[in-house]
Amino acid sequence: MVEYRIDRHSGVATYVQIVQQTKQALRLGLLEPGDRLPTAREVVEATAINPNTVLKAYRELEREGLVEARRGLGTFVRRSLGTAPADSPLRTELEAWAERARTAGLERDDVAALFTAVLDKHFQGDPS
Amino acid sequence: MSSDAALRADALGKRFGRRGGWALRDCSFRLPAGRVCAVVGPNGAGKSTLLALAAGLTAPTEGSVTVLGTTPAAARPRVGFVAQDKPLYPQLTIAETLRMGADLNPEHWDAAVAEQVVTGGGLDPKARIRSLSGGQRTRVALALAVGKRPELLLLDEPMADLDPLARHELMGTLMAQAAQYGTTIVMSSHVVAELEDSCDHLLLVGGGRIRLSGEIDELLAAHLRVTGAADAGGLDAATVVESRVTGRQLTALVRPAGPLPGDWRTSAPSLEELILAHLRNPGAPALHEESAA
Missing domain, CATH: 3.40.50.300 (P-loop containing nucleotide triphosphate hydrolases)
Structure with missing residues (x-):
């Protein structure tokens, strides 16, 4: 089960934050096919956001084929995203790289900028 | 009804x-x-x-x-x-x-x-x-x-x-x-x-x-925050809720009736900006976006 964290000052629309956090959980393997997403009631009770915002996010995830709403039962994950679960070899390599970057004296922002630049070079034109 | x-x-x-x-x-x-x-x-x-x-x-x-x-x-x-x-x-x-x-x-x-x-x-x-x-x-x-x-x-x-x-x-x-x-x-x-x-x-x-x-x-989508040169013109087609000139720059909150000419930079207003602009300008026309649903 995922727990959504809404950042009011991020400038990102609230429903987009829910979509992004769900996808993040799918990429990291924290959500797997068959898992149930929290109900709109559960999300709004914890976050105090408008119920329609949650429904809008779930509709967007459904439109992308990632989840499906089953009447009276809830919203369930249909497929997972990406091929980099939390414990993959790629992640281990990245962990080691980040560790080396830190040891080399790079700051968080430096590392983020470097990573983004490499990402942009290799995934140019791909949808984000 | x-x-x-x-x-x-x-x-x-x-x-x-x-x-x-x-x-x-x-x-x-x-x-x-x-x-x-x-x-x-x-x-x-x-x-x-x-x-x-x-x-x-x-x-x-x-x-x-x-x-x-x-x-x-x-x-x-x-x-x-x-x-x-x-x-x-x-x-x-x-x-x-x-x-x-x-x-x-x-x-x-x-x-x-x-x-x-x-x-x-x-x-x-x-x-x-x-x-x-x-x-x-x-x-x-x-x-x-x-x-x-x-x-x-x-x-x-x-x-x-x-x-x-x-x-x-x-x-x-x-x-x-x-x-x-x-x-x-x-x-x-x-x-x-x-x-x-x-x-x-x-x-x-x-x-x-x-x-x-x-x-x-819908209310947010009906409004734009625009900035441009004070003498640019072209806002006539829109309903101007609020506008301010600072030096040579004009900043305004408008309700566009159609596309604005390209020399205006536009962005979406926040809810707070929308509300404050209307409260500061009691003369601005009211807007009722009653959804048909």
Whole structure:
């Protein structure tokens, strides 16, 4: 089960934050096919956001084929995203790289900028 | 007109005393059922008058207000109302107050949610109402209104005397009611940020009139914040809500009628910018984006 964290000052629309956090959980393997997403009631009770915002996010995830709403039962994950679960070899390599970057004296922002630049070079034109 | 409006006003007006000024005038809007509506406006704008009219506590001087398809008096059993001064019986205990709520609403009293609201604040059920702080009284008043499991909740400044933690918790409880039962919620505040994430509908009241009404997304989409050269021109086609010139630059909030000429930089306004621009410019025309749904 995922727990959504809404950042009011991020400038990102609230429903987009829910979509992004769900996808993040799918990429990291924290959500797997068959898992149930929290109900709109559960999300709004914890976050105090408008119920329609949650429904809008779930509709967007459904439109992308990632989840499906089953009447009276809830919203369930249909497929997972990406091929980099939390414990993959790629992640281990990245962990080691980040560790080396830190040891080399790079700051968080430096590392983020470097990573983004490499990402942009290799995934140019791909949808984000 | 469609019958699925939870609240509807037609040319609604209220004047206090024969010689008094109009607290509210020419108000026409329609709030579809199931919405969470923010009633926003400065102090003395007419927010409390509007809610009191909807709750049937006071009668209109002119025009009419329709609540859940009927008169405010006939709708009262299906409406929960929390007035700004949170009237409760000071000599009763919290437990007695909740029992009174149960007795008054025998068909549909939700004891679990009423108790959840009260115990969430760590209140002792044996405490008398007169011994409670303002925020604690708010909790009890909200427990009574929510426990009634109404179809329409009218809340006048519900969050004003609550601490941030209680505010978040109780707003969560209200949203859960809306999610589970489709409760229509109307709540007033003069703090926009407090309501922004929880509401999907807006009534902006200023100077006794409705300045903006409709779905927040649609109201935002109808406006643009533009900046450009002060002598650029080309804003004639749009309704200018507010504009300011600083040196050679012009900044404005507009309602475009069509595409603007390319030499304007545009961005989407925030809800707060939209509301403040309208309140600073009482002469700007009102906008009613009543959805057809």
